[in-house]
Amino acid sequence: MDGFSRYVLRQLLIGTIFVTTALTGVLWLAQSLRFVELIVNRGLSAGTFMYLIMLLLPNYLVMILPIALFTVVVFTYAKLTTDRELVVMRSVGVSPLQLAKPALCLALIVTVIGYALNFSLLPSSYRMFREMQWDLRYNYSHVLLQEGAFNTVTNGVTVYVRERSKDGQLLGIFAHVRRDGKEPETWMADRGALVQGDEGATVVMFNGSRQTVGKNTQQLEIIYFDRASLALDQVRAQDIVRHREPRERTVAELFNIREDRYVAPSDYGKFTIEAHRRLTVPLSSIGFTIVAVVCLMSGRFSRGGQPRAILLAVGIVVTLLLTTMALENLAARDLNLIPTLYIVASLPIAVGMVALTRPSRGRQAGGLAGAAATGDTSEA
Numbered sequence: 001m002d003g004f005s006r007y008v009l010r011q012l013l014i015g016t017i018f019v020t021t022a023l024t025g026v027l028w029l030a031q032s033l034r035f036v037e038l039i040v041n042r043g044l045s046a047g048t049f050m051y052l053i054m055l056l057l058p059n060y061l062v063m064i065l066p067i068a069l070f071t072v073v074v075f076t077y078a079k080l081t082t083d084r085e086l087v088v089m090r091s092v093g094v095s096p097l098q099l100a101k102p103a104l105c106l107a108l109i110v111t112v113i114g115y116a117l118n119f120s121l122l123p124s125s126y127r128m129f130r131e132m133q134w135d136l137r138y139n140y141s142h143v144l145l146q147e148g149a150f151n152t153v154t155n156g157v158t159v160y161v162r163e164r165s166k167d168g169q170l171l172g173i174f175a176h177v178r179r180d181g182k183e184p185e186t187w188m189a190d191r192g193a194l195v196q197g198d199e200g201a202t203v204v205m206f207n208g209s210r211q212t213v214g215k216n217t218q219q220l221e222i223i224y225f226d227r228a229s230l231a232l233d234q235v236r237a238q239d240i241v242r243h244r245e246p247r248e249r250t251v252a253e254l255f256n257i258r259e260d261r262y263v264a265p266s267d268y269g270k271f272t273i274e275a276h277r278r279l280t281v282p283l284s285s286i287g288f289t290i291v292a293v294v295c296l297m298s299g300r301f302s303r304g305g306q307p308r309a310i311l312l313a314v315g316i317v318v319t320l321l322l323t324t325m326a327l328e329n330l331a332a333r334d335l336n337l338i339p340t341l342y343i344v345a346s347l348p349i350a351v352g353m354v355a356l357t358r359p360s361r362g363r364q365a366g367g368l369a370g371a372a373a374t375g376d377t378s379e380a
Helices: 003-042 046-054 057-082 085-091 096-138 251-255 265-280 283-296 307-333 335-357 362-374
Strands: 150-154 157-164 170-177 185-197 200-213 220-231
Touching (some): 003 057, 003 096, 046 096, 057 085, 057 096, 057 283, 057 307, 096 283, 096 335, 185 220, 251 265, 265 307, 283 307, 283 335
Antiparallel strands (some): 150 157, 157 170, 170 185, 200 220
């Protein structure tokens, strides 16, 4: 690789890292707001919360990397054109394919990273995320009963705690229980503690009372106790079969989904499309890069930049993204449309490579040489 190619590759690499980090941070922050309730209602520590959100990063990177690379290629090659560097290089006989070489090399690296994420890191990290989220949702050992607030720990169970002591005791407990098929109950106790046992989370209360309204008498009935237990769990994770989502499965599992007896035949298409999506999405890094390079190195050169070329490249990429999304939804219902996913993924690569390898016209080369010599880049 010559000096100019290394110079361009260095700019592309630094830019891709920066843009990928920025886009990932924005998307990560937006998505993390969905899980704030885990901190508020489940008492999740900051470290556990960060670990939970980190498990989503591979899922974000798969989507962000091709777009970040396209953005950086457009910016870098537009700047090279504005600074006349591309004009000079083409005037001395450097072919478009040679000028595109740094971008294509980086695109190949990003594609390899995309396949590594899709085949290995994505299914394992997303499975860990879903298992952890499932455990937090149904394992009430994670519940933190906030003092001075009404805590809805399950459907039909609300607990109020006046104060939490340093040793973990709950002081001034008030609980209202309204479960299906049973009369409402009101519990009050001087003190207690949250205990996790084999049967789930339980609030053990001391020196209190339980109030109910008699079903037959319709009168208030009060039972005083020295020690009583209120079970919080209505539904526990081990009582429910959790079916793994498509993103949690490996490519081999997705292609053999019919062997999983827990997956309904109506869902076969959704799992099959996920497998083909993991094979086609990384190719978009190469396709988007070639679209950007071809659009920015063709046509006229202007001191004011190449707004038309940039808009054309953005329009093509947006069209490819929308088309891919539409075809994925259609192919999930009709598997005969799966080949169209590969056509859309490979079409910009094939057309772009033809454009890059096509011999340059003498008029264009001469015009570029004249533009470089006179300093006029308004038109080649």
